[in-house]
Structure formats: structure tokens, C-alpha cells
Amino acid sequence: MSTIDAVDQAAHEAPAHHALPDPGESVPKLALPTVGIFLASLTAFVVSTIGYINGWMPFWATIPINATVTFVMFTVVHDASHYSISSARWVNGLMGRLAWLFVGPVVAFPSFGFIHIQHHRHSNDDDQDPDTFASHGKWWQLPLRWPMVEYFYLKYYLPRARSRPVKEVAETLVMMALSLTGLVIAIVTGNFWTLAVVFLIPQRIGLTVLAWWFDWLPHHGLEDTQRSNRYRATRNRVGAEWLFTPVLLSQNYHLVHHLHPSVPFYRYLRTWKRNEEAYLERNAAISTVFGQQLNPDEFREWKELNGRLARLLPVRMPTRSSSPHGTLHRIPVASVDPITADSTLVTFAVPEALQDAFRFEPGQHVTVCTDLGGPERGQGIRRNYSICAPATRAQLRIAVKHIAGGAFSTFVANDLKAGDVLELMTPTGRFGTPLHPLNRKHYVGLVAGSGITPVLSIVATTLEIETESRFTLIYGNRTRESTMFRAELDRLESRYADRLEVMHVLSSEPLHTPELRGRIDRDKLNLWLTGTLTPDSVDEWFICGPMEMTTSVRETLVEHLVDAERIHLELFYGYDSASGAERSYEAATVTFTLSGQQWTYDLTPGDSILEGALQVRSDAPYACMGGACGTCRAKLIEGNVEMDHNFALGQAELDAGYVLTCQSHPTTPFVSVDYDA
Numbered sequence: 001m002s003t004i005d006a007v008d009q010a011a012h013e014a015p016a017h018h019a020l021p022d023p024g025e026s027v028p029k030l031a032l033p034t035v036g037i038f039l040a041s042l043t044a045f046v047v048s049t050i051g052y053i054n055g056w057m058p059f060w061a062t063i064p065i066n067a068t069v070t071f072v073m074f075t076v077v078h079d080a081s082h083y084s085i086s087s088a089r090w091v092n093g094l095m096g097r098l099a100w101l102f103v104g105p106v107v108a109f110p111s112f113g114f115i116h117i118q119h120h121r122h123s124n125d126d127d128q129d130p131d132t133f134a135s136h137g138k139w140w141q142l143p144l145r146w147p148m149v150e151y152f153y154l155k156y157y158l159p160r161a162r163s164r165p166v167k168e169v170a171e172t173l174v175m176m177a178l179s180l181t182g183l184v185i186a187i188v189t190g191n192f193w194t195l196a197v198v199f200l201i202p203q204r205i206g207l208t209v210l211a212w213w214f215d216w217l218p219h220h221g222l223e224d225t226q227r228s229n230r231y232r233a234t235r236n237r238v239g240a241e242w243l244f245t246p247v248l249l250s251q252n253y254h255l256v257h258h259l260h261p262s263v264p265f266y267r268y269l270r271t272w273k274r275n276e277e278a279y280l281e282r283n284a285a286i287s288t289v290f291g292q293q294l295n296p297d298e299f300r301e302w303k304e305l306n307g308r309l310a311r312l313l314p315v316r317m318p319t320r321s322s323s324p325h326g327t328l329h330r331i332p333v334a335s336v337d338p339i340t341a342d343s344t345l346v347t348f349a350v351p352e353a354l355q356d357a358f359r360f361e362p363g364q365h366v367t368v369c370t371d372l373g374g375p376e377r378g379q380g381i382r383r384n385y386s387i388c389a390p391a392t393r394a395q396l397r398i399a400v401k402h403i404a405g406g407a408f409s410t411f412v413a414n415d416l417k418a419g420d421v422l423e424l425m426t427p428t429g430r431f432g433t434p435l436h437p438l439n440r441k442h443y444v445g446l447v448a449g450s451g452i453t454p455v456l457s458i459v460a461t462t463l464e465i466e467t468e469s470r471f472t473l474i475y476g477n478r479t480r481e482s483t484m485f486r487a488e489l490d491r492l493e494s495r496y497a498d499r500l501e502v503m504h505v506l507s508s509e510p511l512h513t514p515e516l517r518g519r520i521d522r523d524k525l526n527l528w529l530t531g532t533l534t535p536d537s538v539d540e541w542f543i544c545g546p547m548e549m550t551t552s553v554r555e556t557l558v559e560h561l562v563d564a565e566r567i568h569l570e571l572f573y574g575y576d577s578a579s580g581a582e583r584s585y586e587a588a589t590v591t592f593t594l595s596g597q598q599w600t601y602d603l604t605p606g607d608s609i610l611e612g613a614l615q616v617r618s619d620a621p622y623a624c625m626g627g628a629c630g631t632c633r634a635k636l637i638e639g640n641v642e643m644d645h646n647f648a649l650g651q652a653e654l655d656a657g658y659v660l661t662c663q664s665h666p667t668t669p670f671v672s673v674d675y676d677a
Helices: 003-015 030-052 057-082 091-101 109-121 141-163 165-187 194-219 240-248 251-259 265-281 296-309 407-413 449-465 486-495 522-529 548-559 579-581 607-614 650-654
Strands: 237-238 285-288 328-340 343-348 363-371 381-386 396-401 421-425 442-448 469-479 498-506 540-544 567-570 588-594 597-602 633-638 642-643 657-661 664-666 668-676
Touching: 003 381, 030 057, 030 194, 057 091, 057 109, 057 194, 057 265, 057 407, 091 109, 091 664, 109 141, 109 165, 141 194, 165 194, 194 237, 194 251, 237 251, 237 296, 237 442, 251 265, 265 296, 285 296, 285 579, 343 407, 363 396, 381 396, 381 407, 381 449, 396 407, 396 449, 407 522, 421 522, 442 449, 449 469, 449 486, 486 498, 540 548, 548 567, 567 607, 588 607, 588 633, 607 664, 642 657, 650 657, 664 668
Parallel strands: 237 285, 442 469, 442 540, 469 498, 540 567, 588 668
Antiparallel strands: 328 343, 328 421, 343 396, 363 381, 363 421, 588 597, 633 657, 633 668, 642 664
């Protein structure tokens, strides 16, 4: 062998000797998806078989249904043979034997397990691999072999039976005898055609497809064996994964299975994504669904091209509430769960008829009204809470921070329970930012305490929709134990490890990382803005927390020349609007449109437009009355107003003519606003 040949061969074989990447997956206590497909297949088989026997299901429906059962049941058998259904070994044995009855009962499940493990040890070795009958040979012969799986398995197994455990061989002999006996009985009793329709024909079809999909597709045309190069003894088949991953039950990622046999089938794709670059560095075998072989560089180019195309496909974007303004509805409570020692998660069961009205965008909030809890605690209370769920999920939930002496938070902590009914206003607010699947942005959240609630929704929704965007979250709290949604943030950070970084700033943890000890203040922010979070590296900023913290952070960002339009600020309360009464305002006539109806009233000088509107319509939308929440937003149709404070409307909304009616005082004799606009 020449030196050049030796180098080429070493380069070709080197990947086989690299350390195997960690799959990041362990055997579950119980693989519920695997159990689920077993139960679904069993149900389908029972229904179709009874239907055919009783005459209400035709044979042409029973055969494909039961053939599908054979195909799906093999995945249960397959995972059971690798002990990946459960960490309890007996569960795998039980599930494997039950599922094997629908696949190939001529031999016993333990015998199949031995045969299959030999396939893993000797993949593509014509002398040792029992599955090469389906992938190696003349092209016209292979389809004829696929329906004859049992023949080739017995041909492989019987010469080796002497070396197998006696119980395993005995179980196989019993299964062979039972299968033959069942066939003879069906023939003698005149039920052969029934047996053929409900089992023999479907089983043959299912096994043929299995031999094609589990053996030929992953292995044909590959020269390496499992011993010579484990990364090229089988392949992944990429493309049209929205179809082929569920149809093939993830076996289009068969390479992952051979590298990590104990990983359950439904986690193949996640394992591949976790270690994709490591596999590519080892020259993993990859082809497209159409059979085009791809080397690692070609795969990266293919992925980039198809990634751009995939991002053009429709994405389920969050939609705003169908309600033109905040309207109150009675909504039952689904659950009340503690988050920390001083905060509670409240989940609502929104009736189907109101789900469109309660759709929300990330960062929006709802106003909660209640008369529960008695006249001294909870009666006539109206509070504003951010929705802390992803906008892509059909779930409405809020988190309530317990405040000493707080009427509603005390009521939630002590008395509220599932089944109670609260009045909820449809979602309002504009703390978030427009999302788009093609965006490639860097977002930063600076939050403290319960300020996490709207930003949690923004983080989860953004990372799901904008697959190329990333998020840095700086979250201030007193201690680890007082940190709301810490476990949920950990899960998000694990799921989006490459795109989400959470930095916990703790003020009462003396052993915490020095750089993150204390509060989110000007000094820390100045350090970050001149280091890892330079303003030119961040597209948009979200600030939410106590008044002092949010205003200080915003001022610091502006000092570092961050465009104010890129800063989103959310306050849970604003200033007392009573300060407006100190100014001199003239009397005015106000017309407002609400729910398609117009109302006109004479406004008392010094009152806000909202205060006057509430005298006419008690259902006029509002929450904080301090210019912070945006619930009372309306469009100015005619006249001019002056606002005391504004913490909710951006410049674009102001330019479009929107005002906060709780802060607005007319400066012209006649003013018209529209809550429906």
C-alpha cells in the first residue's frame, strides 16, 4: 500500500474511532408515546377484525388497517428489543411479546431480539448481518425477498440455536407450534379466508413494507460495516420531514438509532439536532428522500437552502383578540398553583365560544375583576395582570405576586380555587413587538420580580416563531427560591440552548456570582452595555419591573444612544392622575364610540375623558388608571387633548392619533374618541 493510499484510508476510517457524542437522552421510566401507539394499534386491530367478522367492515378496509397495525407494532417491538420503552426491564419484555404477536409470531420475541442485536453488531456484513437479505443483492430480487422475513430469520437463527438459552429456544418452538396449529384449525374449520383477511395478508403487506423501510432504505448501497465505520453503516434520509418523520416513525433518522440504540424512536430527531455538527465531523452517511447522497458540506448547503424555503411556509402567528376593546366576561378558574412561597399561578378555562376574544399577543395583559372574598377582601376589585403563557398555546394564565395587605393577592393566596369564576377583560396592551419567522434579531429582557410575567410570554413565543433570533434575559430577584418561573426558564434555556441565555441577578444571595450579585442598576447596566450587550448588537429591549428600576434602565439605555423606539417598557402601575386636577382645563363636550354605539356628555373641568365616560357607560375599558397598562386606549377622532402621563403608547401609536383616556384632558371645546378603532 502506498503512503497516499494509507493516508486516504486513515482519513476514511478515522471517524469510526472518535468518541461517540452524548445523545443527551436517557431511557424513560415509561415511554408514553410508545405505549400510546401500542394501544392505538391494538384498538384499531380489534375494531377492524370484529367489524369484518360481523360483516360491517369490508375486507378492503380491514386489510390495510391491519397491515398498518403490523407496521406500527414493529416499532413497539423494536424499542422493546433495545429496552428503551422503560427503565424497568420487565416492561420491555411484556410490551415486546404483546406487540410481536401482530408482527411475526412464528418465532419468539426473545429470539427476534437476539437476531436484531446481531444486525446492530454486524450491519452490512454479508456473513454476519441477518438483515442483508433485504438490502444486499440484485435489485429485482430484493422486493421478492421482503415478504419472506421469517424464512431468512429462521435460516439465520436455527444454526445458532444450540448456543442460545434453552428458554429462548423453547419459547420459539412453542410459538412455531402455536402458529402452525392455528393455521391448521382455520383450514379445517373453514375459517382460512377470515384468518387471511384479518392477519395473514395484512401481516405480509406490513412485513414487506418494514423490510423496505427499516432495512433497504437505511442500508442499501453502503460499503462500510458497523465494525469498520459506525457512522457510515447506515444513513439518515433528509427532506420532506413533515411527512416522512411521522410516516416512517422517525426511521428516516435510522443512523441515530444505530449510534444510540437505547434512545426511544420519538427522540431520534432531537438527538440528531443536539449533535448534528459532531456527526457531520465524523462524515455521517446522509441522503435525501430522493436518494441523492450528501457529504457533510453538501448537507450544510442543502440545509441552508431548505431552511430558507421552510421559513417561507405558513407559521401559526399569534393573533390579537377579536374584541375591538377590553370587554368583561365571566371566566372560570381551571387551576390555582403556587409558583414560589409568595406567588401563585392562576390558569383559566376560557369557554370555546370566547376563545377568539381571549386570543392574545405576547406581552399583553388582562384585567381581573372580582367580588369574591367578602366585602372587605376582594369585593369590587380590579387588577391588571400580564399573561404569562406563550401566545402560540391555547392557554390563558396569570401570576399573582402576594402583597402584604393586598386585597386581591391575599384572596388568591388564601381563598381562590379551581371552579371559581372571575370577571376577565379581553387581552389588551402593546408591550410586545411584531414577530416574523424570517427575523434574525437579538432581543434583551431586563426584568425584576414579577416583571418576568409578560417577558416570559415574549421569550417563549419569540423563540418558537423566530427560529433564527436569540434572546438574552437578565432577571433580578432576591433569592433563588423567590424567583418566579425559574424551572420554566430552565426548561426554555435547555430547549433553546443556542439561542437563549438567562442571567439571574440576586440581591440576597451572598455566595452568588459577584458580577450578578445585587440589583439591576446603572453600574451593572453600564458594564454590560460596554461589554457583552453593546447597543449595536441588540435589536430590541424589553424592560419590566418596579418603577425605579424600569425608569433607571430606560434612562441608561438612552444615555448609551439606544433608539427610544427600540425600547419597550411595561409598568404594572402608573402615576396618580389626580395631579391633572391642579391644572386649569375648560369645560368640554365629549363624544365616544364604544361597542358600535355613540355617547355624548359634558365633561367636568379637570376630569379625564375616562372618568366622564364611566359616568355614562360603566363598562368603559380601564385597569390601572395611571397611564401604564393601555387598556383605556382610544383613537382621537376630533379635537385635541393633553395627557398627564403615558407609559403605554409608543410614538407610532401617538402619531396615529391614539390616546390614553385615563390621562387625557380636552384642550378644545369638543372632543371625539373611538374605543373601537
